[in-house]
Amino acid sequence: MSKEVWGYHEHPKRREPDWEVNSQTAAVREGLARSGFGETSEALYLNSGFTYADSQEALDSFTDETDHFLYSRFHNPTVAMFEKRLAAIEGADYCVATASGMAAMFASLACLVEAGDHVVASASMFSSCHVVITEILPKWGVTYELVKANDNAAWEKALSKPTKAVFIETPSNPLMEIVDIRVVSDLAHKVGATVIVDNVMASPVLQKPLELGADVVMYSATKHIDGQGRVLAGALLGSFEYINEKLIPFIRHTGPSLSAFNAWVLVKSLETMDLRVTRMCENAQAIAEFLEPRKEIKSVRYPGLASHPDRAVIAKQMKAGGTTIGIEFAGSQKDAFKFMDALRVIDISNNLGDSKSLITHPASTTHRRLSVETQAEMGITPSVLRLSVGLEHIDDLLRDITQALSS
Numbered sequence: 001m002s003k004e005v006w007g008y009h010e011h012p013k014r015r016e017p018d019w020e021v022n023s024q025t026a027a028v029r030e031g032l033a034r035s036g037f038g039e040t041s042e043a044l045y046l047n048s049g050f051t052y053a054d055s056q057e058a059l060d061s062f063t064d065e066t067d068h069f070l071y072s073r074f075h076n077p078t079v080a081m082f083e084k085r086l087a088a089i090e091g092a093d094y095c096v097a098t099a100s101g102m103a104a105m106f107a108s109l110a111c112l113v114e115a116g117d118h119v120v121a122s123a124s125m126f127s128s129c130h131v132v133i134t135e136i137l138p139k140w141g142v143t144y145e146l147v148k149a150n151d152n153a154a155w156e157k158a159l160s161k162p163t164k165a166v167f168i169e170t171p172s173n174p175l176m177e178i179v180d181i182r183v184v185s186d187l188a189h190k191v192g193a194t195v196i197v198d199n200v201m202a203s204p205v206l207q208k209p210l211e212l213g214a215d216v217v218m219y220s221a222t223k224h225i226d227g228q229g230r231v232l233a234g235a236l237l238g239s240f241e242y243i244n245e246k247l248i249p250f251i252r253h254t255g256p257s258l259s260a261f262n263a264w265v266l267v268k269s270l271e272t273m274d275l276r277v278t279r280m281c282e283n284a285q286a287i288a289e290f291l292e293p294r295k296e297i298k299s300v301r302y303p304g305l306a307s308h309p310d311r312a313v314i315a316k317q318m319k320a321g322g323t324t325i326g327i328e329f330a331g332s333q334k335d336a337f338k339f340m341d342a343l344r345v346i347d348i349s350n351n352l353g354d355s356k357s358l359i360t361h362p363a364s365t366t367h368r369r370l371s372v373e374t375q376a377e378m379g380i381t382p383s384v385l386r387l388s389v390g391l392e393h394i395d396d397l398l399r400d401i402t403q404a405l406s407s
């Protein structure tokens with residue numbers, strides 16, 4: 001059987017820039033591994049396994065003597081392109097991609113903790129993250145304490161005790177509460193805790209937790225990274241020590257691997273992420289400013305507004321206000337529902353960070369799993385809505401909101 005393939009020749013390695021490129025350049029170029037066909041775009045390696053030239057190469061590969069791929073549960077060329085590209089954008093040493101944001105979140109803690117360990121987390125969290133920390137880990141003897149996002153005295157008190165890991169979501173979903181990443185990281189490191197930041201709401205475009213002192217960044221790539229409503233994915237980024245010594249041994253054997261197809265979708269999404277998120281933020285800023293003075297609205301929570309209680313911290317750690325707005329209606333749940341049902345452009349959906357603008361009623365959907373008391377602590381009342389602002393023309397979004405408010 002011929003091994004010759006028409007048009008195939010080893011791809012000559014081009015010289016790479018000998019300067020550090022900007023993250024927008026990395027988003028288009030970094031991680032690309034061209035095959036001998038010299039394809040422009042990233043190839044999809046939709047294969048579960050790999051072959052070896054001979055048995056010695058197999059042996060050498062399994063004893064880490066080569067960088068030969070072994071099995072797509074461990075790694076895959078298309079997944080590796082996505083991981084390298086995201087790591088370059090984030091400014092992290094290493095990245096591991098996972099099948100969903102929750103797979104990343106669970107693995108980020110499960111690879112660190114054992115029975116008797118203690119975890120401290122910010123109180124306002126995505127509801128599944130809340131379930132992992134307050135219901136699943138305690139079954140295995142891991143204790144926890146939740147701290148109000150911007151209460152630095154409470155963080156100091158909580159982090160005076162031995163702690164294995166700190167998990168923070170900032171801004172929080174849906175009410176845009178802010179944790180000072182620098183302050184909490186410094187406190188956590190004094191007691192030897194690893195700081196993991198759920199950076200989903202900010203996206204890699206707006207906030208760089210590693211530069212602010214955090215150890216690990218977690219993403220649901222389902223949100224702004226894909227940002228076009230197609231695939232589920234997650235990612236963890238951090239140092240060689242965390243990724244190679246803690247995370248990979250856990251992940252390889254428990255199997256939350258990202259599919260090569262989804263990685264191929266995501267590697268292209270990264271190329272446009274900066275453009276998309278930048279435009280979405282501009283739209284969100286305009287909508288937040290439009291809504292704030294309206295009499296139908298009790299309050300607007302958006303990090304880009306001067307009225308946000310944590311303006312000073314936001315100015316230190318975020319490049320813009322983000323794509324998502326927390327809106328509290330002056331009326332009841334009925335009024336909030338009436339508004340949602342009258343919208344004609346903005347869709348009702350529980351997703352966020354999408355090119356399509358999406359509106360959610362957290363109390364009855366995304367955060368329904370939490371008790372009424374926990375919802376109240378997070379400020380999620382029945383008249384709160386979450387608006388994820390997309391890429392539509394701002395005039396159409398404002399017109400849609402105006403007509404729905406007056407209905």
Ligand SMILES: *Cc1c(COP(=O)(O)O)cnc(C)c1O
Nearest residue numbers: 100101102126173200220222233
């Ligand atoms: C969506 C989301 C997650 C979970 O991600 P999935 O990809 O849905 O598993 C975690 N944290 C935050 C803040 C999210 O918005």
